[in-house]
Amino acid sequence: MAQNLRFRNPELAHSIAEKIKTVAPKKGQVKICHVCGTHEWTITHYGLRSLLPENVEVIAGPGCPVCIVPAAEIDEAVQLAQKGIVMTCFGDVLRVPGSQSSLLEAKAAGAEVRIVYAVSDAVEMAKREPEKEFVFSAVGFETTAPITAVEALGDLPKNFSFLVSHRLIPPAMELLLGVGDLQIDGFIAPGHVSAIIGLKPYELFTRVYRMPTVVAGFEPNDVLMSIYMILKQVSESDAVLENEYSRVVKPEGNVKALEMMKRAFTVTAGNWRGIGRLPDSALQLRESLARYDARLKYGVHVEQGKDILLGCECHLVIIGKIKPKECPMFMKACTPAKPVGACMVSSEGTCRVWAKNVAVQG
Numbered sequence: 188m189a190q191n192l193r194f195r196n197p198e199l200a201h202s203i204a205e206k207i208k209t210v211a212p213k214k215g216q217v218k219i220c221h222v223c224g225t226h227e228w229t230i231t232h233y234g235l236r237s238l239l240p241e242n243v244e245v246i247a248g249p250g251c252p253v254c255i256v257p258a259a260e261i262d263e264a265v266q267l268a269q270k271g272i273v274m275t276c277f278g279d280v281l282r283v284p285g286s287q288s289s290l291l292e293a294k295a296a297g298a299e300v301r302i303v304y305a306v307s308d309a310v311e312m313a314k315r316e317p318e319k320e321f322v323f324s325a326v327g328f329e330t331t332a333p334i335t336a337v338e339a340l341g342d343l344p345k346n347f348s349f350l351v352s353h354r355l356i357p358p359a360m361e362l363l364l365g366v367g368d369l370q371i372d373g374f375i376a377p378g379h380v381s382a383i384i385g386l387k388p389y390e391l392f393t394r395v396y397r398m399p400t401v402v403a404g405f406e407p408n409d410v411l412m413s414i415y416m417i418l419k420q421v422s423e424s425d426a427v428l429e430n431e432y433s434r435v436v437k438p439e440g441n442v443k444a445l446e447m448m449k450r451a452f453t454v455t456a457g458n459w460r461g462i463g464r465l466p467d468s469a470l471q472l473r474e475s476l477a478r479y480d481a482r483l484k485y486g487v488h489v490e491q492g493k494d495i496l497l498g499c500e501c502h503l504v505i506i507g508k509i510k511p512k513e514c515p516m517f518m519k520a521c522t523p524a525k526p527v528g529a530c531m532v533s534s535e536g537t538c539r540v541w542a543k544n545v546a547v548q549g
């Protein structure tokens with residue numbers, strides 16, 4: 188409670204905003220990028236952009252783990268469900284568009300698709316119904332991958348396997364630095380991912396790219412403080428890695444979670460919706476756990492899916508090149524009730540966050 192008061196304290200927010208004004212450059216644009224759906228929610232919900240000088244822009248990168256699952260991997264899930272396998276997934280995966288169909292549409296057509304709140308729920312279902320085959324759609328960044336790892340290394344029933352779509356955040360951040368016209372001046376790194384991976388994976392950004400990088404928590408004043416810290420570095424032509432979220436993030440990360448991930452997964456190249464193939468950005472189950480890999484177990488593999496539908500600008504929203512309201516479909520053909528693109532589906536998707544906070548965005 189005391190923490191909430193401190194990190195949601197409007198007086199403190201205004202005093203940080205004043206400090207931001209003093210360090211922000213008086214001329215030229217500064218573009219700060221975050222890669223986290225929860226950061227985008229905090230920024231839009233609390234109207235933090237309205238506290239910033241006009242020449243300081245905060246853009247949202249690929250921070251929604253559901254939005255970046257490529258259509259091909261949704262197609263694989265749909266194929267599994269159409270084979271009579273019980274597909275289990277988190278609620279926000281249900282409506283992510285595949286090339287032809289989402290899991291929700293497959294369910295409406297008769298396939299068995301069940302929403303679960305935890306992987307362990309799906310495992311329990313498989314134990315209770317041994318006559319059926321169960322697959323869990325394992326979507327998420329480094330925050331959720333350890334949970335998949337723990338289950339995969341545990342005592343799983345024979346009728347259970349994973350369709351793994353886990354992705355890693357640092358390679359996506361590095362990609363953004365190669366998008367010439369984005370011209371990012373600093374990164375806000377996601378606090379929850381950092382609680383797992385620690386600080387080391389971000390050293391590359393300061394050392395090689397000279398990019399100010401600040402790990403931030405999720406309360407409004409965490410985000411404002413991280414913006415201040417980045418602007419201070421920009422004003423001093425500095426590029427260091429700082430940890431605003433030190434009350435949660437340790438430099439070494441969560442050693443136990445990292446160890447479990449290492450035992451369960453190997454790192455491989457992966458496709459990202461709206462981005463394409465990124466080296467060393469995806470996780471796959473190790474050979475020793477291949478019996479729990481649904482792609483191998485049931486022989487499903489879709490190489491290429493149709494990621495972007497005609498008129499949808501998700502590929503530009505995902506990398507922060509445009510704002511949701513610059514997509515012609517935003518709140519017209521594409522709404523939270525009837526999403527067209529993946530960014531409108533999940534509560535972490537930038538378009539959905541903006542849709543839910545339209546009044547704040549103006």
Ligand code: SF4
Pocket residue numbers: 498499500501502504511514515516517518521522526527528529530531532538
């Ligand atoms: S408004 Fe809809 S179609 Fe447009 S970018 Fe966002 S999710 Fe995609």
